[in-house]
Amino acid sequence: MELxxxxxxxxxxxxxxxxxxxxxxxxxxxHIYDALYKQDKVxxxxxxxxQGAAHAADGYARATGKPGVVLVTSGPGITNAVTGIAxxxxxxxPLVVLSGQVPTHLIGDDAFQEVDAxxxxxxCVKHNFLVKDVNDLAETVKKAFxxxxxxxxxxxxxxxxKDVTAEKTEYLYPKSLTMRSYAPVNKGHPKxxxxxxxxxxxxxxxxxxxxxxxxxxxxxxILIELVRTLGxxxxxxxxxxxxxxxxxxxxxxxxxxxxxxEANLAMHDCDMMLAIGARFDDRITGEVAKFAPTAKIIxxxxxxxxxxKNVAVEIPIVGDAKLVMKDLLAEINKRDxxxxxxxxxxxxxxxxxxxxxxxxxxxxxxDLIKPQYVIEKLFEITNxxxxxxxxxxxxxxxxxxxxxxxKTRRWINSGGLGTMGFGLxxxxxxxxxxxxxxxxxxxxxxxxxxxxQELSTCKQYDLPIKMVNLNNRYMGMVxxxxxxxxxxxxxxxYMDALPDFVALAESFGHVGMRIEKPGxxxxxxxxxxxxxxxxxxxxxxxxxxxxxxxxxxAGKGHNExxxxxxxxxxxxxxxxx
Amino acid sequence: xxxxxxxxxxxxxxxxxxxxxxxxARGYNIESLxxxxxxxxxxxxxxxxxxxxxxxxxxxxxxxxxLVDVVKLQDLTEGAHIERELMLVKVxxxxxxxxxVKRLVDIFRGRxxxxxxxxYTLELTGTVEKxxxxxxxxxxxxxxxxxxxxxxxxxxxxRALSV
Numbered sequence: 258m259e260l261x262x263x264x265x266x267x268x269x270x271x272x273x274x275x276x277x278x279x280x281x282x283x284x285x286x287x288h289i290y291d292a293l294y295k296q297d298k299v300x301x302x303x304x305x306x307x308q309g310a311a312h313a314a315d316g317y318a319r320a321t322g323k324p325g326v327v328l329v330t331s332g333p334g335i336t337n338a339v340t341g342i343a344x345x346x347x348x349x350x351p352l353v354v355l356s357g358q359v360p361t362h363l364i365g366d367d368a369f370q371e372v373d374a375x376x377x378x379x380x381c382v383k384h385n386f387l388v389k390d391v392n393d394l395a396e397t398v399k400k401a402f403x404x405x406x407x408x409x410x411x412x413x414x415x416x417x418x419k420d421v422t423a424e425k426t427e428y429l430y431p432k433s434l435t436m437r438s439y440a441p442v443n444k445g446h447p448k449x450x451x452x453x454x455x456x457x458x459x460x461x462x463x464x465x466x467x468x469x470x471x472x473x474x475x476x477x478x479i480l481i482e483l484v485r486t487l488g489x490x491x492x493x494x495x496x497x498x499x500x501x502x503x504x505x506x507x508x509x510x511x512x513x514x515x516x517x518x519e520a521n522l523a524m525h526d527c528d529m530m531l532a533i534g535a536r537f538d539d540r541i542t543g544e545v546a547k548f549a550p551t552a553k554i555i556x557x558x559x560x561x562x563x564x565x566k567n568v569a570v571e572i573p574i575v576g577d578a579k580l581v582m583k584d585l586l587a588e589i590n591k592r593d594x595x596x597x598x599x600x601x602x603x604x605x606x607x608x609x610x611x612x613x614x615x616x617x618x619x620x621x622x623x624d625l626i627k628p629q630y631v632i633e634k635l636f637e638i639t640n641x642x643x644x645x646x647x648x649x650x651x652x653x654x655x656x657x658x659x660x661x662x663x664k665t666r667r668w669i670n671s672g673g674l675g676t677m678g679f680g681l682x683x684x685x686x687x688x689x690x691x692x693x694x695x696x697x698x699x700x701x702x703x704x705x706x707x708x709x710q711e712l713s714t715c716k717q718y719d720l721p722i723k724m725v726n727l728n729n730r731y732m733g734m735v736x737x738x739x740x741x742x743x744x745x746x747x748x749x750x751y752m753d754a755l756p757d758f759v760a761l762a763e764s765f766g767h768v769g770m771r772i773e774k775p776g777x778x779x780x781x782x783x784x785x786x787x788x789x790x791x792x793x794x795x796x797x798x799x800x801x802x803x804x805x806x807x808x809x810x811a812g813k814g815h816n817e818x819x820x821x822x823x824x825x826x827x828x829x830x831x832x833x834x
Numbered sequence: 835x836x837x838x839x840x841x842x843x844x845x846x847x848x849x850x851x852x853x854x855x856x857x858x859a860r861g862y863n864i865e866s867l868x869x870x871x872x873x874x875x876x877x878x879x880x881x882x883x884x885x886x887x888x889x890x891x892x893x894x895x896x897x898x899x900x901l902v903d904v905v906k907l908q909d910l911t912e913g914a915h916i917e918r919e920l921m922l923v924k925v926x927x928x929x930x931x932x933x934x935v936k937r938l939v940d941i942f943r944g945r946x947x948x949x950x951x952x953x954y955t956l957e958l959t960g961t962v963e964k965x966x967x968x969x970x971x972x973x974x975x976x977x978x979x980x981x982x983x984x985x986x987x988x989x990x991x992x993r994a995l996s997v
Contacts (some may be wrong), residue, residue, distance in 0.1 A: 375848060376851070379851065379852065379855055380855060380859050383902070384902040384903075387847070387848070404902060436902075437905055437997060438843070438844055438902060438904060438905040439902050497858060497872070560900070561896045561900075562893065562896035562897050562899075564896075565889065565892060565893075567888060568890075677863050780919075
C-alpha cells in the first residue's frame with residue numbers, strides 16, 4: 258500500500274520504537290502533524306517554544322541513552338531549535354530533528370517561513386539531510402537514527418519539504434544499513450592495547466581521567482572494575498559525573514576549572530594519565546602549556562579527531578570505551594607485573610594531603626542560605642538517587658560539586674555549550690522517560706527565566722519536576738568573574754525586576770514556595786519531594802556573595818588554583834614520588 | 835608545510851559546503867580547492883591545497899574523515915605524486931609582443947588557443963611554480979585576464995585513491 262510522506266515519517270518513528278517526540282506545529286509540518294493525529298503509538302509532547310523541544314528531547318536522550326526526537330516547522334521553528342541542537346552537538350547527545358520545509362518548488366525563493374535549515378544547522382549537527390524525493394524518505398530517516406546513535410553520538414537533522422510529505426510511495430523501512438562513507442571504529446587496536454598496559458603498569462603517579470564517553474558507551478561498571486583492579490585514583494569531568502561513584506575513596510571528585518584541589522593537582526603531577534572518553538576541553542586543561550608537564554598520556558576515544566586535538570598524546574586508542582576497557586582489563590589480568598605498590602602508596606599519601614585541605618568546605622554557620630547547603634541537603638534527602646538537571650552558572654557548579662552522583666545518566670547539564678535555559682525543558686524529557694523517579698532541576702533565577710514558558714508544558718502533561726531555584730539576584734558566575742577580574746564592576750549582572758516566583762509558579766498551576774532561612778531548607782525539600790504528583794517551584798533566597806571555589810583562572814595551570822579565602826593563599830607543599 | 839589532500843566524497847548537494855564550512859569554521863587555510871565528479875557519477879573528487887604544521891594537518895585529515903559525506907581521502911604530499919594546474923591567460927598581443935609572447939608560450943610548452951588582432955588567449959598546464967614563472971615572464975606585454983583552475987593531483991605508481 259502506498260503511504261504519504263507524512264505517514265511514512267510517522268511509521269518510521271513507530272518502527273524505530275520511538276515513545277515520545279517533542280515538537281511544535283506550523284505550516285510546513287502540518288501534514289506530519291495530521292499523520293500523528295491518526296495514531297497513538299508515538300506520543301507527541303507539545304512544548305511552548307522550539308528550544309524547549311530540543312532540550313526536552315536531549316534530556317530524554319541523556320536519561321535513557323536512546324535518541325531524542327524533535328519535530329518542528331520551517332523558518333522560525335527550526336531557528337528556535339538551533340540552540341538546543343548545538344547544545345546536544347557539543348555534548349555528543351543523539352537527537353533526530355525533523356523539520357518541515359517549504360515545498361520544493363519554493364525553495365530558494367525566500368518563501369514565507371523559509372530558511373536554509375540544512376545550511377544553518379550544518380556546523381552544529383553530526384550530519385543533515387534535505388529530502389527532495391518521497392522515495393528517499395524512509396531510508397533517510399533510518400540513516401538519521403543510525404548516524405545519531407552510533408560512533409560518537411550527535412544530532413542529525415532531516416529537513417522535509419511540505420510537498421514531499423504529501424506525495425505517496427510504497428513504505429519500506431530498512432532493518433539495517435551500511436554506508437560506505439560512515440563506519441565508526443569500535444574495537445581498539447590490539448598492539449595499542451598492549452602498549453597502553455605496559456605504560457599503565459609502569460606508572461608511579463597514575464591518574465584515570467574519564468568523561469562523557471563512559472556515559473554514552475554504558476561502561477561505568479567496567480570503569481569501576483578497571484579502577485579497583487589497579488587501585489589508581491579516578492577523576493570525572495563535568496560530563497562524566499556518576500561514572501565512578503562519588504563516595505568511593507578512589508574517586509577524587511570532578512576536575513577542571515571548578516574541580517577539586519586533589520583532582521587537579523593529581524592531574525598536574527601525574528606521570529601517567531589514562532584518559533577515557535574525555536576530550537581535553539579548555540575548562541579541563543586550563544592553560545595547555547602548563548598542563549600535566551610530567552604525564553605520559555594514553556587517550557581512548559571513539560572519535561579520532563578528539564585525540565591529539567588539544568594535547569599531545571603518547572598512546573592513542575580509537576575505539577568504544579567499553580570495548581577498549583574490556584580489552585585493557587583482560588590484558589592487565591594476563592600480566593604477571595602488578596602496579597608498583599610502594600610508589601602507589603607514596604602517591605596516595607600525597608593525594609590524601611591534598612584532600613585534607615577540604616577545598617569544598619563552606620561556612621555552615623551563616624544566617625543566610627548557602628547554596629552549597631541546599632544541594633547537600635537535596636543529596637541527603639534523595640539519597641543521591643534523583644535525576645538532577647541544571648542550567649548554567651554557579652548553581653551548576655555547586656550541583657556538580659555537592660551532589661554525590663553514584664550512577665550515570667543522573668546528572669544532566671549543558672557542559673560544552675553552556676546553555677542557560679537548558680534545565681527546565683531537559684527535566685521534562687527526563688521525567689517523561691522516568692515517570693516514577695524524582696527529577697530535580699537545580700537552577701538560578703537568571704537561567705530559569707530563559708525557558709520559563711515550559712512550566713505550561715509541565716502542567717499539560719503533569720510532570721512533577723522539583724525546581725530548586727538558587728536565587729541570589731545576580732547572574733552569579735558573571736558576577737563572580739567581575740568580582741575577581743573586573744575590579745568589582747558589576748556590569749549588567751544584576752537581576753532587577755525579578756518576578757515573584759511563587760506567584761508565577763501558581764499562575765501556571767504549580768506549587769510555589771519561598772525559602773529564606775537556612776533552617777527551612779530541609780523541611781521545604783522534604784515537603785516538596787513528597788508532593789509526588791505536583792511540580793514544586795522552590796525559590797531559595799541565597800547568599801548573594803557566595804563564590805564557586807576552587808577555581809582555575811584563565812591562563813593558569815592546575816597547580817595555580819584559587820582556593821577559597823579560608824584555605825589560605827599558598828597551596829600546601831607537595832613532593833613528587 | 836604545504837599539503838595536497840585528495841578527497842573522494844559522495845556526489846550530493848551540500849557536500850562541497852560541508853568541506854568548505856569545515857575549513858572556515860575551524861580556521862584552517864585553503865590555498866585552492868577543485869572539485870568535479872569522477873568516472874563513478876556517485877562520487878566527486880576534490881583536491882584541497884592547504885598549509886599548516888603537522889598537528890594542524892593531522893587534525894584537518896581527521897576532521898575531513900569525520901564528515902559523513904567523505905568516503906576516502908589521501909594526503910598526496912605524503913608520497914611521490916603529480917600535481918597539475920590549468921591556466922588560461924588573455925594578453926595584449928601587439929607589435930613585437932606578438933612574436934615575443936609566442937616564443938614564451940613555446941618555451942613553456944603552452945598553447946595559443948584564441949587569437950584576435952590585438953590579443954592572444956594562452957593555455958598552460960603545470961605545477962603552481964611553473965604557472966607563476968610563466969606569469970612573471972609575461973611582463974613583456976600586458977595581461978588582461980588570468981583564470982587558474984586550482985591544483986589537482988594524483989599519486990605516482992601503484993598508490994591510488996579509489997573505493
